[in-house]
Amino acid sequence: MMRQGATLARSERNMATTPTRKDPVAAKNPPATSPSTMSVVAPAVGWLIPGAGHLIQKRWIRGLLLMASIVIMFVLGLLMDGRIYRPNGGDILDILGFIGDLGAGGMYIVSRAMDLGHTIVPHTTADYGTKYLIVAGLLNFISVADAYHIAIGKKS
Numbered sequence: 001m002m003r004q005g006a007t008l009a010r011s012e013r014n015m016a017t018t019p020t021r022k023d024p025v026a027a028k029n030p031p032a033t034s035p036s037t038m039s040v041v042a043p044a045v046g047w048l049i050p051g052a053g054h055l056i057q058k059r060w061i062r063g064l065l066l067m068a069s070i071v072i073m074f075v076l077g078l079l080m081d082g083r084i085y086r087p088n089g090g091d092i093l094d095i096l097g098f099i100g101d102l103g104a105g106g107m108y109i110v111s112r113a114m115d116l117g118h119t120i121v122p123h124t125t126a127d128y129g130t131k132y133l134i135v136a137g138l139l140n141f142i143s144v145a146d147a148y149h150i151a152i153g154k155k156s
Contacts, residue, residue: 039151046147047105050140053147066143073136074107077117082129084108084117097130103137 038057046053051067054060085097101108111117117133120126149155 036151039148042147042151043144046144047103047140049106050104050136050143053144054150057147057150059150062146066139070104070136070140070143071107073132073139074104077129077132077136078111080129080132081119081121081123081126082117082131082133083120083126084111084133086112097134100134100137103139103141104133105137105140108137 042053042057044053045056049067050070051063051065054063054066057063083097085094085101087098088094104111146155
């Protein structure tokens with residue numbers, strides 16, 4: 001019985017002096033916490049107004065560059081008589097075009113309300129304009145994802 005108590009005391013003493021190792025996986029992936037307000041607001045505002053998700057997180061240069069590039073691309077697409085896709089369940093390319101356009105957020109909503117981009121113009125610049133509109137929306141989707149990653153601390 002005495003020997004068992006001495007062994008237990010020795011093992012407790014060894015545990016106290018043994019340095020603990022940090023788990024490298026836990027250091028890279030911090031435990032999940034509840035979503036902060038910024039992780040919800042930044043992507044929503046960033047979708048509605050391109051670049052604003054970064055601006056409300058005080059990422060001034062990145063936000064202004066994204067805002068300028070997305071807005072200019074969208075406006076150029078409209079000036080080239082690009083087609084703005086409407087929601088429909090028809091052709092898969094129309095559905096993908098609609099998803100791309102929808103990514104532009106508030107600009108898509110305003111352009112639909114003003115009935116812009118509704119005619120199909122059969123010349124080459126109109127086709128380029130349509131692509132500009134879609135790419136502006138897709139770039140805004142990427143911007144929204146970036147704003148979310150900054151808000152949750154995954155990216156600095």
